[in-house]
Amino acid sequence: MYWEKEIETIPHDKLKVLQLERLKKTVRSASTSDFYGKLFKNIGFKPDGISSLKDIENIPFTTCDDLRDCWPYGLIAVSRDELIRMHFSSETTERALVIFHTAADVNAWTNLMARSMYMTGMRKSDVFQNMMTYGLFTGGLGFHYGAERLGALVIPAGSENSRRQIQLMKNFGTTVLHISPSHALHLSGVFKEVDMDPRKDTELKTAFLGSEPHSEETRKQIEEILGIKAFNSYGLSEMNGPGVSFECQFQQGMHIWEDNYLVEVIDPETLEPVPEGTMGELVLTTLVRQGMPILRYRTRDLTRMITEPCECGRTHRRIERIKGRTDDTMIIKGINIFPIQIEKKLNNIPGVGNNFLIILEREGLNDDIIIKVEVQKEFFTGDLKQLENLRSRISDALKADILITPRVKLVEPNSLPKPEGKTGRVIDNRKNLYG
Amino acid sequence: MIAYQISVFAENKPGRLAKVTAILAKAKINIRAITISTSDEFGVINLLVDDPEQGQKVLAKEGLTASLKEVLAILIEDRPGGLDKLVQLLARENVNVENAYGFVLESWKRAVFVIEVDQIQRAQEILKEDGFETLNAEELSAVEPFHYMKY
Numbered sequence: 001m002y003w004e005k006e007i008e009t010i011p012h013d014k015l016k017v018l019q020l021e022r023l024k025k026t027v028r029s030a031s032t033s034d035f036y037g038k039l040f041k042n043i044g045f046k047p048d049g050i051s052s053l054k055d056i057e058n059i060p061f062t063t064c065d066d067l068r069d070c071w072p073y074g075l076i077a078v079s080r081d082e083l084i085r086m087h088f089s090s091e092t093t094e095r096a097l098v099i100f101h102t103a104a105d106v107n108a109w110t111n112l113m114a115r116s117m118y119m120t121g122m123r124k125s126d127v128f129q130n131m132m133t134y135g136l137f138t139g140g141l142g143f144h145y146g147a148e149r150l151g152a153l154v155i156p157a158g159s160e161n162s163r164r165q166i167q168l169m170k171n172f173g174t175t176v177l178h179i180s181p182s183h184a185l186h187l188s189g190v191f192k193e194v195d196m197d198p199r200k201d202t203e204l205k206t207a208f209l210g211s212e213p214h215s216e217e218t219r220k221q222i223e224e225i226l227g228i229k230a231f232n233s234y235g236l237s238e239m240n241g242p243g244v245s246f247e248c249q250f251q252q253g254m255h256i257w258e259d260n261y262l263v264e265v266i267d268p269e270t271l272e273p274v275p276e277g278t279m280g281e282l283v284l285t286t287l288v289r290q291g292m293p294i295l296r297y298r299t300r301d302l303t304r305m306i307t308e309p310c311e312c313g314r315t316h317r318r319i320e321r322i323k324g325r326t327d328d329t330m331i332i333k334g335i336n337i338f339p340i341q342i343e344k345k346l347n348n349i350p351g352v353g354n355n356f357l358i359i360l361e362r363e364g365l366n367d368d369i370i371i372k373v374e375v376q377k378e379f380f381t382g383d384l385k386q387l388e389n390l391r392s393r394i395s396d397a398l399k400a401d402i403l404i405t406p407r408v409k410l411v412e413p414n415s416l417p418k419p420e421g422k423t424g425r426v427i428d429n430r431k432n433l434y435g
Numbered sequence: 436m437i438a439y440q441i442s443v444f445a446e447n448k449p450g451r452l453a454k455v456t457a458i459l460a461k462a463k464i465n466i467r468a469i470t471i472s473t474s475d476e477f478g479v480i481n482l483l484v485d486d487p488e489q490g491q492k493v494l495a496k497e498g499l500t501a502s503l504k505e506v507l508a509i510l511i512e513d514r515p516g517g518l519d520k521l522v523q524l525l526a527r528e529n530v531n532v533e534n535a536y537g538f539v540l541e542s543w544k545r546a547v548f549v550i551e552v553d554q555i556q557r558a559q560e561i562l563k564e565d566g567f568e569t570l571n572a573e574e575l576s577a578v579e580p581f582h583y584m585k586y
Contacts, residue, residue, distance in 0.1 A: 385533070
């Protein structure tokens, strides 16, 4: 039932002792990186200044801007020779966050993935089909390594097309999938095309839904269509990727591995800790990572801690399904996109006016990004062709940057509402995105 | 002679044309001809008016994106083959027509064919050599059919 019984069921007081020991070590090691070295000096914090878990509050938060400012090596706390792997976060800005791992880091991450999957009931007798992009994205390799560690037979199917995926499932008796929710929904149609009923004609029993926020409703739908149990999980590249927290067989919130991560939940406005069980922004500190320790990382993800003990007997607390973001990151087709990226691109295109608006729609299973762009008054010479050229130019430029083809609509100067606040340029019409 | 057409950039949605005509009506500007070209979500309204400069000014003042565009307004005969004679000439001379529209001045006598072309100067010379008359803005408002004349 447990991958590592002792650590998974560790009593709270013992967990706290372990966390403190690991935190001390992490803070000391972090102080050898350029970024934290400078930071500690500036605020007069001593690398051995941690004597209780609460002392972490004397260290400022780390944000993704910090990671970008000291890109790419500013947070490395070991000699560069010790690094054996790098990954990108799933965003597309020029300076995509890059995370480095030592051999021990990859090993610890792999163990967390194995622990997570084992927790859902996956065993070495299972056939695991990893339908996720391999490469810079953490989801592919993260799950792959974990499943191998667990001892399952791994089919590294990657981004093969849906029919081929179904063929693999059929030929090799796949029992467990790692798949994005939109792909899972899409697959139901493909099963019909090839005249197969996934409930009867496959051995499928489990799916790990990853890389996109999805609602409880979507999960239920996927479970119904494929005749499986679908598990939600949460992770972010900055904290390795998948394997930060995962649902157990009871599917009531995701256990967050507190032996590897120190968890805080803060009010994103005041930055003060919220009372336990209150909605807030998740802040995480790595407790075992050697290559690139990160302290008090603001994930921008909103959730709530579930403090009641779980029936499964694990003592690691659970978080609820992510409720949204505290910044204006948009997650479209699994890719993180910032309005600022779009703004920067638009500013470089002659003919583009002052204002733009991003509208996100979900049609069926597809996310659509519509960008309304004001045309510059002076640019217009009365030519429809000129406008059409401008539109394709914007569309091409954005596609090259955000990897998704937006639907660009040109609008009259000063016709769009002036943006207010951080999310003023985005209208998200996708219902139940976070459930 | 070169004439001027007002081109207005507008989103393709109800009420945009009404806004344009309301502004021009208020400014007492007469519309001689109008065409609309659209590209699903946006379009361009092309207007031939009696006072293009003033027309452009009032539209811009009301916040519309309007610009003046050079066009050729060519006098043709309002009878079968009248337009053909002109268009055959343009084809022979390899002049590409980007946009065109026409209106009758005097039934069975005279009509005006308005064209946007890629090489406006050259097109003008070719037309002149072949005996076609092109009208400028003032002439356009002057060639009133008798019964339209302002008394």
